[in-house]
Amino acid sequence: MTEPDAEFHRRRKSRALVTAVLLGAFVLLIFFISIAKMQH
Amino acid sequence: MTDAAIPAQELPADWRDFLALTKPRVMSLVVFTGLCGLLAAPASLPLVLGFTTVLCIALGAGAAGALNQWYEADIDALMKRTAGRPLPAGRMDRQSALHFGVGLSFLSVILLGLATNWLAAAVLTGSILFYVMIYTVWLKRRTPQNIVIGGAAGAFPPVIGWAAATGDITLLPVLMFALIFLWTPPHFWALALFIESDYARAGVPMMPVVAGERTTRVQIFLYTLPMVVCALVPWGLGLAGAIYGVVALIGSLIFLGFSAQVGLMRTQVAEGAKAERRLFYYSIFYLFALFLALATDRMMAA
Numbered sequence: 001m002t003e004p005d006a007e008f009h010r011r012r013k014s015r016a017l018v019t020a021v022l023l024g025a026f027v028l029l030i031f032f033i034s035i036a037k038m039q040h
Numbered sequence: 041m042t043d044a045a046i047p048a049q050e051l052p053a054d055w056r057d058f059l060a061l062t063k064p065r066v067m068s069l070v071v072f073t074g075l076c077g078l079l080a081a082p083a084s085l086p087l088v089l090g091f092t093t094v095l096c097i098a099l100g101a102g103a104a105g106a107l108n109q110w111y112e113a114d115i116d117a118l119m120k121r122t123a124g125r126p127l128p129a130g131r132m133d134r135q136s137a138l139h140f141g142v143g144l145s146f147l148s149v150i151l152l153g154l155a156t157n158w159l160a161a162a163v164l165t166g167s168i169l170f171y172v173m174i175y176t177v178w179l180k181r182r183t184p185q186n187i188v189i190g191g192a193a194g195a196f197p198p199v200i201g202w203a204a205a206t207g208d209i210t211l212l213p214v215l216m217f218a219l220i221f222l223w224t225p226p227h228f229w230a231l232a233l234f235i236e237s238d239y240a241r242a243g244v245p246m247m248p249v250v251a252g253e254r255t256t257r258v259q260i261f262l263y264t265l266p267m268v269v270c271a272l273v274p275w276g277l278g279l280a281g282a283i284y285g286v287v288a289l290i291g292s293l294i295f296l297g298f299s300a301q302v303g304l305m306r307t308q309v310a311e312g313a314k315a316e317r318r319l320f321y322y323s324i325f326y327l328f329a330l331f332l333a334l335a336t337d338r339m340m341a342a
Contacts (some may be wrong), residue, residue: 014054
């Protein structure tokens with residue numbers, strides 16, 4: 001694997017990881033907002 | 041995946057480049073003033089809704105910053121201060137920046153509307169549109185008054201925070217808006233005085249480039265006067281207490297002193313631009329101090 005190929009895969013992997021973490025956090029946030037709105 | 045090697049310029053942008061698009065350093069003041077607007081409001085929100093409000097203000101500011109960089113990639117490339125940004129440096133394609141900015145705008149507005157109320161979401165929409173359409177597209181390349189009118193975009197966060205908590209907009213959030221609005225010209229023109237050559241190279245008609253240094257200095261001082269009055273009005277009208285009054289009075293007198301030093305200086309910018317730099321950095325501290333004092337004062341009175 002050439003250097004740009006390795007960099008390509010590294011970037012895609014880190015972007016996928018960051019996206020997954022943000023999506024997870026977003027789902028949790030929506031869950032907590034729903035609870036707070038019901039109690040408010 | 042193809043067997044051929046991928047050219048370096050076709051690499052996907054790193055997630056750090058997307059973060060850089062949101063101008064995180066500018067965002068800190070926006071988030072802080074938004075939080076203070078929220079805390080100064082007479083109504084309180086559950087913690088998670090307060091957190092969501094601040095998050096949405098940050099996301100909206102980030103979206104506006106991304107769209108600003110998408111539109112200004114050509115002039116960013118000409119200025120030393122901005123040449124390293126993801127677009128002019130060639131680390132990201134323009135379409136990705138546009139999609140990111142538009143997506144983040146919709147996300148921030150819809151999330152704020154659903155979590156709090158649609159008045160706050162409407163003000164957030166207005167602030168993003170104002171920064172992108174009025175300031176970036178219309179004013180910045182056309183008039184030296186760009187940051188005077190464009191400064192309104194950065195003045196919306198405390199109004200958004202207040203509207204999210206109360207569902208309405210009263211005199212105090214309007215005064216907070218006016219304070220940031222009047223603070224912006226002295227703050228940015230002090231900066232423009234010591235990075236003037238950079239703006240001139242990019243052809244951006246900042247005040248020192250178009251009207252000259254002397255006029256800019258006078259304008260800095262002239263805008264400081266209504267700003268100081270505006271800073272003292274909440275205390276004068278009884279909308280804020282003694283903590284805010286003392287901080288606003290002392291802070292404003294110091295601001296006035298530094299501004300007079302820059303404004304009444306007849307010579308050219310001295311080596312190192314000491315007075316201009318001092319005014320620029322003090323102006324940041326001043327705004328932080330006033331909003332912190334206002335939030336503290338109102339929370340203690342509640």
